[in-house]
Amino acid sequence: MTKKTDKRNIKKEKISRVAMPEQDPEKRKKNFYEVTLGYTEEDALREASRCLQCKNPECIKGCPVEIDIKGFIKLIQEKKFSEALGKIRERNSLPAICGRVCPQEDQCEKVCILGIKDDPVAIGRLERYAADRELKRKAQRLKEYTWSEITKQCAREKIAIIGSGPGGLTCGSELAKLGYRVTIFEALHKPGGVLVYGIPEFRLPKEIVRREIDYVRSLGVKIEINMVMGKILTLDDLFSEGFKAVFIATGAGLPYFMGIPGENLNGVYSANEYLTRSNLMKAYKFPRCDTPIVRGDKVAVVGGGNVAMDSARVAKRLGAKHVYLIYRRSEEEMPARNEEIEHAREEGIEFKLLASPVEIIGKDGWVHKVRCIKMKLREPDDSGRRRPVPIEGSEFNIEVKVVVMAIGQGPNPLLTSTIPRLELTRWGNIKADSATGKTNIEGVFAGGDIVTGAATVILAMGAGKNAAEAIDEYVRTGIW
Amino acid sequence: MYRIVKKEKLVKDIDRFYLKAPLIARKVKAGQFVVIRINEDGERIPLTIADYNRSNGIINIVSMRVGKTTALLSSLKEGDSIMDVVGPLGNASEIENFGRVICVGGGVGVAPIFPIARELKKIGNYVISIIGARSKDLLILKEEMKDISDELYICSDDGSIGYHGFVSDFLKEYLEKNLTGNADKRKDIARVIAIGPALMMAAVTRVTEPFNIKTIVSLNSIMVDGTGMCGACRVEVGGKTKFVCVDGPEFDGHQVNFDLLLSRQKTYCEHEKECMDLYKHKCGLLE
Numbered sequence: 001m002t003k004k005t006d007k008r009n010i011k012k013e014k015i016s017r018v019a020m021p022e023q024d025p026e027k028r029k030k031n032f033y034e035v036t037l038g039y040t041e042e043d044a045l046r047e048a049s050r051c052l053q054c055k056n057p058e059c060i061k062g063c064p065v066e067i068d069i070k071g072f073i074k075l076i077q078e079k080k081f082s083e084a085l086g087k088i089r090e091r092n093s094l095p096a097i098c099g100r101v102c103p104q105e106d107q108c109e110k111v112c113i114l115g116i117k118d119d120p121v122a123i124g125r126l127e128r129y130a131a132d133r134e135l136k137r138k139a140q141r142l143k144e145y146t147w148s149e150i151t152k153q154c155a156r157e158k159i160a161i162i163g164s165g166p167g168g169l170t171c172g173s174e175l176a177k178l179g180y181r182v183t184i185f186e187a188l189h190k191p192g193g194v195l196v197y198g199i200p201e202f203r204l205p206k207e208i209v210r211r212e213i214d215y216v217r218s219l220g221v222k223i224e225i226n227m228v229m230g231k232i233l234t235l236d237d238l239f240s241e242g243f244k245a246v247f248i249a250t251g252a253g254l255p256y257f258m259g260i261p262g263e264n265l266n267g268v269y270s271a272n273e274y275l276t277r278s279n280l281m282k283a284y285k286f287p288r289c290d291t292p293i294v295r296g297d298k299v300a301v302v303g304g305g306n307v308a309m310d311s312a313r314v315a316k317r318l319g320a321k322h323v324y325l326i327y328r329r330s331e332e333e334m335p336a337r338n339e340e341i342e343h344a345r346e347e348g349i350e351f352k353l354l355a356s357p358v359e360i361i362g363k364d365g366w367v368h369k370v371r372c373i374k375m376k377l378r379e380p381d382d383s384g385r386r387r388p389v390p391i392e393g394s395e396f397n398i399e400v401k402v403v404v405m406a407i408g409q410g411p412n413p414l415l416t417s418t419i420p421r422l423e424l425t426r427w428g429n430i431k432a433d434s435a436t437g438k439t440n441i442e443g444v445f446a447g448g449d450i451v452t453g454a455a456t457v458i459l460a461m462g463a464g465k466n467a468a469e470a471i472d473e474y475v476r477t478g479i480w
Numbered sequence: 481m482y483r484i485v486k487k488e489k490l491v492k493d494i495d496r497f498y499l500k501a502p503l504i505a506r507k508v509k510a511g512q513f514v515v516i517r518i519n520e521d522g523e524r525i526p527l528t529i530a531d532y533n534r535s536n537g538i539i540n541i542v543s544m545r546v547g548k549t550t551a552l553l554s555s556l557k558e559g560d561s562i563m564d565v566v567g568p569l570g571n572a573s574e575i576e577n578f579g580r581v582i583c584v585g586g587g588v589g590v591a592p593i594f595p596i597a598r599e600l601k602k603i604g605n606y607v608i609s610i611i612g613a614r615s616k617d618l619l620i621l622k623e624e625m626k627d628i629s630d631e632l633y634i635c636s637d638d639g640s641i642g643y644h645g646f647v648s649d650f651l652k653e654y655l656e657k658n659l660t661g662n663a664d665k666r667k668d669i670a671r672v673i674a675i676g677p678a679l680m681m682a683a684v685t686r687v688t689e690p691f692n693i694k695t696i697v698s699l700n701s702i703m704v705d706g707t708g709m710c711g712a713c714r715v716e717v718g719g720k721t722k723f724v725c726v727d728g729p730e731f732d733g734h735q736v737n738f739d740l741l742l743s744r745q746k747t748y749c750e751h752e753k754e755c756m757d758l759y760k761h762k763c764g765l766l767e
């Protein structure tokens with residue numbers, strides 16, 4: 001943040017990075033509307049004009065799906081907005097989503113040449129602008145195809161995809177573009193994976209997700225909801241029903257708990273449950289929507305990633321006066337996107353850094369206090385990470401009504417346990433080739449969080465895209 | 481959308497719904513459940529698959545009206561549809577030839593015990609069923625249970641039918657009569673399966689513990705997704721945290737921490753009342 005100001009003046013470029021218009025923190029912490037409002041056309045043109053149109057654009061290498069960033073920004077400069085979106089969509093079917101949630105500072109924007117001396121081009125914001133503009137303009141009247149229309153239209157083989165998160169959606173749209181008949185099987189009642197059940201409305205409006213998914217459907221991808229694979233259909237069922245290949249993208253949907261006393265008290269949630277209730281089930285509209293959620297004046301959220309930030313900001317919006325974010329390292333080590341940390345601070349989330357819960361103390365079956373211990377950071381070890389260690393005798397209590405555990409998610413074994421011959425890692429992730437997504441079973445590919453562990457939207461999309469190419473090759477050649 | 485092809489009122493507040501769900505009907509095994517969501521603003525709630533017909537693709541669920549969602553369900557008619565039905569979820573019951581088994585069902589719990597008892601019978605067990613309700617006019621599936629049981633005992637809290645008392649009280653007397661005494665007259669019971677309100681299941685496990693009979697209970701914790709993703713349904717079994725939806729719903733009753741289950745079931749008491757009141761107000765509901 002200091003970086004921004006000192007570098008700005010050195011550069012000859014007069015235009016500095018165009019700020020993102022945002023809802024006022026005081027207002028927004030009481031509503032679920034989107035926090036960032038998006039560029040205006042003027043903002044977008046101004047920001048796009050900063051791009052140097054490098055001969056050797058580094059930015060593209062920073063994007064896991066290799067969007068032609070230089071190309072689409074040029075089109076924005078020329079006010080050819082639909083063409084710009086078309087250029088993005090060549091490589092990315094979910095631009096309105098990525099423009100919002102990609103950790104750009106670690107990806108495309110990290111390597112943008114401007115970033116050496118100034119702030120990098122706001123690639124994500126421009127991507128979002130191009131996508132939003134189109135979504136708004138068309139009000140997206142995209143057609144949803146029926147199965148028979150798809151059959152008529154595409155002659156290619158049937159491919160099954162398990163899980164409709166970004167990984168599955170991307171793999172599906174890439175394969176559909178190649179003419180395959182794709183069916184995505186989704187366990188929940190809405191497609192989108194973490195995009196619909198995890199990431200909150202105020203960061204990624206569900207309407208945006210719905211429209212992006214409509215686009216995927218308009219390519220001919222069929223999405224079957226309420227299908228818990230492994231239970232309703234097994235892998236073998238899929239092959240015997242004529243699917244030529246299967247892509248598994250079931251995500252990291254197993255909530256971790258700390259294993260400390262008191263974790264099963266009423267008022268203790270996994271972040272998955274807390275967010276699912278409030279996002280997917282719209283508990284923030286209770287009792288107009290039927291799913292309840294415990295609101296508390298004081299809420300503690302444990303963790304330091306995007307999931308923790310989202311939970312804390314949801315708690316605030318559900319009316320908590322104090323939301324404590326308990327994280328065992330310091331802010332520097334927080335894995336959340338910079339923007340989320342900043343937004344959380346602006347909204348008054350209270351950071352309790354270098355602290356870790358040791359016990360949740362209950363009263364009449366309900367959470368009453370979290371007992372924490374202070375931590376200090378050891379010198380970096382061989383891996384370069386500074387390990388937190390507890391400071392003996394430094395315990396302290398925080399009085400709260402709700403505790404949200406956002407300490408990570410693992411691979412959900414529901415599907416994999418029904419495929420005993422599928423090779424897994426020690427932690428239960430599927431072993432798959434990183435370039436192709438191939439598993440040890442012929443015709444079965446996997447990618448996204450189920451392979452890598454909890455990662456990012458764009459990495460899951462990259463995996464989906466790679467797998468689509470590999471699936472195409474496998475189905476065409478029959479060579480495994 | 482899942483169409484209700486038939487609806488039967490079993491007793492006051494308990495209905496049976498026949499749903500068209502061919503894929504689920506093809507795969508379901510006794511002991512599994514579905515999660516349903518009635519409409520766009522609805523809650524996801526679990527209901528046991530009380531029976532199924534693989535050839536016509538119909539499953540049936542038996543639901544007792546206790547709150548908003550089950551009240552809304554009971555207001556649906558034949559031909560109406562339920563927006564989402566997900567399943568079959570959870571593990572199937574262990575169906576083996578154990579020998580003599582006792583199936584205990586209380587209240588609406590008789591519905592889920594029925595397919596289990598039937599499958600146990602089919603495979604050669606000697607099935608003793610003990611079913612109960614608060615009173616005679618609230619007892620469900622008496623005839624069905626009779627058809628598949630070698631012995632059937634009925635209990636009611638108010639004595640209006642059968643044994644006057646709880647199913648667990650009857651079970652205790654039954655076990656004392658049949659399991660004590662000299663060895664050759666003794667009729668060993670291989671296992672007890674109990675389904676009903678948590679308090680009833682807890683009472684049954686207390687009864688069977690001194691007799692050292694393996695006792696299976698089907699836990700009814702609060703759920704959301706039903707796929708192991710959220711942890712709402714967590715319970716403590718043998719001192720370890722388990723997720724009912726994927727590790728259960730059936731567990732060894734002697735290992736279950738029922739106090740925790742009962743406490744967690746009450747998490748949303750106030751919310752449930754608020755939601756129900758709003759619903760009653762909205763539709764000027766009967767009573």
Ligand SMILES: Cc1cc2nc3c(=O)[nH]c(=O)nc-3n(C[C@H](O)[C@H](O)[C@H](O)COP(=O)(O)OP(=O)(O)OC[C@H]3O[C@@H](n4cnc5c(N)ncnc54)[C@H](O)[C@@H]3O)c2cc1C
Binds near residue numbers: 163199252414
């Ligand atoms: C709260 C939260 C905030 C995040 N914020 C960001 C962010 O800002 N930026 C970012 O880049 N990343 C973020 N992430 C991470 C990112 O969302 C994930 O890395 C990404 O969604 C992984 O995609 P995926 O396709 O592998 O799986 P998921 O998105 O997890 O989707 C998996 C899908 O598979 C379905 N499924 C699972 N099992 C089965 C089955 N047996 N049968 C059928 N369907 C099944 C699930 O229901 C789910 O819909 C966040 C994650 C969370 C939880």
Ligand SMILES: Cc1cc2nc3c(=O)[nH]c(=O)nc-3n(C[C@H](O)[C@H](O)[C@H](O)COP(=O)(O)OP(=O)(O)OC[C@H]3O[C@@H](n4cnc5c(N)ncnc54)[C@H](O)[C@@H]3O)c2cc1C
Binds near residue numbers: 523525544548
């Ligand atoms: C595996 C399983 C199988 C079940 N099978 C049956 C069945 O076959 N027939 C039947 O009548 N009932 C069954 N139940 C119980 C049924 O799910 C609840 O009665 C129902 O959710 C109540 O919802 P409500 O909105 O009408 O009532 P509410 O007013 O919301 O709640 C009444 C009580 O029901 C329980 N409950 C509330 N919400 C949930 C939820 N989301 N999930 C689970 N329990 C909840 C709580 O203990 C609560 O105190 C089963 C429960 C489980 C876990």
Ligand code: SF4
Binds near residue numbers: 062067127
């Ligand atoms: S998809 Fe993500 S990484 Fe790629 S250009 Fe867009 S914001 Fe950058």
Ligand code: SF4
Binds near residue numbers: 050052073121
């Ligand atoms: S590296 Fe930066 S300046 Fe160069 S083309 Fe890419 S976005 Fe434009």
Ligand code: FES
Binds near residue numbers: 702704714726
């Ligand atoms: S209901 Fe969500 S994990 Fe069991």
